[in-house]
Amino acid sequence: PPGGPPRGPPPDEGPPMKALRFHRKPGRYAAAAVAGRIKAGSGASVGPISLRDVDEPTLPTSDWVRLRPRLAGICGSDLATIDGHSSRYFEPIVSFPFTPGHEVVGDLEDGTRAVLIPVLSCAVRGIEPLCRACADGRTNHCGRLAFGHLEPGLQSGFCESTGGGWSAEMVAHPSQILPIPEDLSDEAAVMVEPTACAVHAARQVATHGPLDTVAIIGTGTLGLLTIAALRHPTGGASIERIVATGKYPHQKDLARSLGADLVVAPGELGRVVRSLTGAWVLGDGADGPATGSDGQLTDGVDLVVDCVGTAQSLSQALSVVAPGGEVLVVGMPGHTSLDLTSLWHRETAIRGCYAYSRSDFEAAVSVVADADLARLVSATYPLSRYRDAIEHAATAGPRGAVKVAFDLRTAPRPTAVNPDAASTKDTI
Incomplete structure (x- = not known):
């Protein structure tokens, strides 16, 4: 593999936390594909996703940071995976088990609120020199999504090494972090990734x-x-x-x-x-x-x-x-x-037209604020109600909804950050 140190055994993990995990279980995946054709979102009940107590994620290298999700959106690509409709094209650039969730606003350990830029490009993977696409700033075209010091994964939320937003904590490279203005609500911030x-x-x-x-x-x-x-x-x-x-x-x-x-x-x-x-x-x-x-x-x-x-x-x-x-x-x-x-x-x-660059993310913050895109967040759920949340997201149109997200603001966390939890008045 080009660039990056070899993957070694993980260091001792921290205390357990709650996370939704998607495992490689072909039988369950096939059942989800059948169920998903009958009723959208039903793959969450029969497929290989479940709520588990998992170890706190480890930092791949010392410069990585911990991100504690506040809100994490449910995306169409997540739904396709859960209902067994995802293309086999992605198999070489996904690693199991993974924690879904790439539309994320969360807190860093110093209390900074930020959104996640989930692409796992050369810089994130510790690969030097950068591939041609990454060198040109086209990180969404990175061709080294299975190399470096991370397990394969096109984005955070599809990679075993990083965790994902559907959990109490995940890890991120500094280049994946975009601090957001204080006056941007969590509901607005969770719309930044899809807006990018x-x-x-x-x-x-x-x-x-x-x-x-x-x-x-x-x-x-x-x-x-x-x-x-x-x-x-x-x-x-x-x-x-x-x-x-x-x-x-x-x-x-x-x-x-x-x-x-x-x-x-x-x-x-x-x-x-x-x-x-x-x-x-x-x-x-x-x-x-x-x-x-x-x-x-x-x-x-x-x-x-x-x-x-x-x-x-x-x-x-x-x-x-x-x-x-x-x-x-x-x-x-x-x-x-x-x-x-x-x-x-x-x-x-x-x-x-796939994903985005950091410049697209920075512009998206302005679009979200100016167009009041927080109004598109129709409902939020705790992780414990993940089946309801996924079914709601999969049937958003006929139910009069747009974006459905998980609310982690009151979830138990490995280490307390920003203890003043946001209002949960819109949480189901």
């Missing part, structure tokens, strides 16, 4: 210069945050019109309040794009609205941001993007079957 993803997406959109119309597919957490980032000066995007799809009333209301000019039901997107662009329709849908399966539009929007990542959403994105346009995939996709004929014929580009 949205800022990264907005900055990719900005590389296209001024655009007439951008479509956002999906207005769950990522879609809403992407709208906010596209409309914020730090994103750098210049867009005349944002059209978004939303399934539920609260998603549509939030999308409008965050900057979408038009919010429509998913099945209406083709018709609306046809109207906005003056496109004609080819094929069986020539007498009706075009949605991608009942006719082909001759024109489309400049760029589509897919914040869902399913075969259906990607197909719809390709059906409404203009010839020569781009589909930016922000929602995590998996193994899928997709007809790419239109991509070839219309010279459309599909571009991935």
Whole structure:
């Protein structure tokens, strides 16, 4: 392995603490995959995740710090893992058992409140010289996610060595720590990590210069945050019109309040794009609205941001993007079957959009504060109610919610830090 000292035996651990742990248990994972197809979030009941007493994590090297989570969000990638839907692509860059949780605001031992930048890049792993991507500041493209003095892991929350936010304590490299302003609430701070993803997406959109119309597919957490980032000066995007799809009333209301000019039901997107662009329709849908399966539009929007990542959403994105346009995939996709004929014929580009840089994180703090994104935190739960929390997060849309998080502010900790616990009035 390139760089970094060899992994040795861990030193003596501290006292036990509560943590949610995900183990490598293929039978349980298969059961979660079956249960997850029947009911979203049910993998938490039958899969390989459980609440356990675990040892306090060890510091990989002397410059690492301890972070005691206050709030830790539940992300779509967490839900995909718990419900057995995660791609096997990640197998070489995950280590077991791991404690999930990469959307984290917490306290350092000196009382500093900070958010976690979870990417486990070369600097975090003690690898020198840095890989080409890390040297360029593109730590989200680091290719050494299984080397150095840490176990494999693309991020904290998927690595045995670091722990994760769904626990009383985790460890972090100093480069992963971003102190936050005192006037930023915990609920706002826990939105910084997903907002950094949205800022990264907005900055990719900005590389296209001024655009007439951008479509956002999906207005769950990522879609809403992407709208906010596209409309914020730090994103750098210049867009005349944002059209978004939303399934539920609260998603549509939030999308409008965050900057979408038009919010429509998913099945209406083709018709609306046809109207906005003056496109004609080819094929069986020539007498009706075009949605991608009942006719082909001759024109489309400049760029589509897919914040869902399913075969259906990607197909719809390709059906409404203009010839020569781009589909930016922000929602995590998996193994899928997709007809790419239109991509070839219309010279459309599909571009991935993963994670963020430290600069994206710093900008995200401003976006969160200015757009009042703390309001997207719909509910918090103690770790002891993890099954309820995961089910709530997995069914957030139909239940009128957006972001669900774990609240560790009153949880027992290995060492007391910031004993004045925050209010738990919004905790379920």
